[in-house]
Amino acid sequence: MSQAEKEKQKLIARVRRIRGQVDAIERSLVRGDDCADVLMLLANVRGGINSLMAEVLEDHIRLHMTEKNSQLPTDLAEDLIDLVRAYLK
Template structure:
């Protein structure tokens, strides 16, 4: 299995976890629910989405915004700074 395929499977697994969390929110809203519990579930989903977005953005920066394979990486430091900025913003 290729490296990219493994990464894709990890991202899909994250989406499935988020889907499970959203389903939990729906079930909680349909039953007798505690607002504090719903807010915690919502915060968990938001964190999961932000984390997933960070991973996809990082992959995009590394795989599409830097020099193609085999070529020198003139903007490696700039790309790493951008990744750090994105991660900080999504926390």
């Protein structure tokens, strides 16, 4: 299995975990659970989505913005990745 395929499978697994978390929110709402519990589940989903977005953005920056013909220097790309990760935490 290629590195790209492994990365793709990791992203798909992450999406499936997020889907499970969203399903847990629905079950919690149907049961009428306490608002604090629902809010905690929502925060977990938000964290998962932000983490997934950061990963996809990092891959995009690394693969498409730092190619040989790109004008974006590698050190600037790394700074951009750090900024994205900090913003999405």
